[in-house]
Amino acid sequence: MLFQINHITHKNIDKAAYDKCIADAPNRLVYAFSWYLDIVSPNWNALIVNDYEAVMPLPFKSKLGLRHLYQPWFSQQLGVFGKVHDIDSNSLFNLLKKHYLFGHFSMNASNDFRFQHAKEKQRLNLLLDLKRSYAQIQQSYSKNHLRNIEKANSAELNLTHDLSVESFITLYQESDLQKKVGWTKKHIKQLQQLILKAEELNKGILIGVEHNNALIAATFVLIDEKRISYLFPITLEKGYALGAQFFLIDALFKEHAPTEKVFDFEGSSVEGIARFYRGFGVRQEIFNQISFGFRLNKTIQL
Known part of the structure; x- marks a missing residue:
């Protein structure tokens, strides 16, 4: 299947089409809806696959003209949502590197993309089926x-x-x-x-x-x-x-x-909290935290 990935700035995102993609996605998460992102990361951008067949919200910060991707507060996972199976990892990652100096963010548990020259760290989430x-x-x-x-x-x-x-x-x-x-x-x-x-x-x-x-x-x-x-x-x-x-x-x-529904405990990486959640009989899922590029925050406060 042919696909085209475009980097779309915030003002040019068709939010109705974007939200429909999130709503129909088998891996939908509430953090990815436009109303949520507008609060935790105003002016977020997005990668759009074809005609909103898949989307990747891109919360970013900018200072001195340098943009970097980050994971907003109150949003454990983001990443790619929608029809993701035929998306090439390299094409996706090349676009991220083209538009952002560096990034430190989380994909969602359904994403199995592998980005060359990026650091990956597995993060734990705990769920209970209701x-x-x-x-x-x-x-x-x-x-x-x-x-x-x-x-x-x-x-x-x-x-x-x-x-x-x-x-x-x-x-x-x-x-x-x-x-x-x-x-x-x-x-x-x-x-x-x-x-x-x-x-x-x-x-x-x-x-x-x-x-x-x-x-x-x-x-x-x-x-x-x-x-x-x-x-x-x-x-x-x-x-x-x-x-x-x-x-x-x-x-x-x-x-x-x-x-x-699934009850999502949202982690935790803190062992005492994770142990508390496990006592309810949870199952675990893994999602990847991605880091790429050279962080300048030691010299420039971004």
């Missing part, structure tokens, strides 16, 4: 997880869907994540915009856990046609002590199973 009943899913929990959920239930925790963006951000500021993650005001603003837009499109919800009417844990969950993404969990010290995140994840399974 096709089974809630009772069947619980049978896959570790004994430790079952004990913690029983402990949380005995603590009389309450699940709340009545949670504002402001309350979620305040919880983040009160938690130890503020020191660990170190968001800038720009990142907080992006997250606020994401939550509000996702709620407007019925693509996301805020869920919290309360104890004695006080919020002790919460998360923002993205809900797409095929996937529920556990985007950003936050827990206070008291929430850890009472097993709030065990309670919250278990409640999400109870709400959404059985369904054809």
Whole structure:
């Protein structure tokens, strides 16, 4: 099959055609839709195969006229979406090198492109299929997880869907994540915009856990046609002590199973967090992180 790949700048992207390609793609991810990219990386470009048969969104930054590709916050995987089987890896990579000085970004788990002279690092993602009943899913929990959920239930925790963006951000500021993650005001603003837009499109919800009417844990969950993404969990010290995140994840399974969706834990590369997720009986997938070109950020702050 003949194919032509074009580099299209943001203002020239037909977003209706682009979004249709993402929506119809067997490997669709919510991070790749134009509404999402417009928030996390305004002015993103794209590689377009033929008449939007396949697309690759290209978040980039630029300083002193030098452009480089990067992976935006709140988007674990991007890469190529659509009819990807006949796309030549070299043609794709040559276009990236032509338009960008260097890059550090993630493909998606369905992409098996091999780029010559690029560094590849395998990254781990953890998933749980929600096709089974809630009772069947619980049978896959570790004994430790079952004990913690029983402990949380005995603590009389309450699940709340009545949670504002402001309350979620305040919880983040009160938690130890503020020191660990170190968001800038720009990142907080992006997250606020994401939550509000996702709620407007019925693509996301805020869920919290309360104890004695006080919020002790919460998360923002993205809900797409095929996937529920556990985007950003936050827990206070008291929430850890009472097993709030065990309670919250278990409640999400109870709400959404059985369904054809996959629950996406979004990693993690942190062993303690990965071990926590594995206790729910997950399966793993691998996606590649790509780096190419000479990074100048030691001398020029990009």
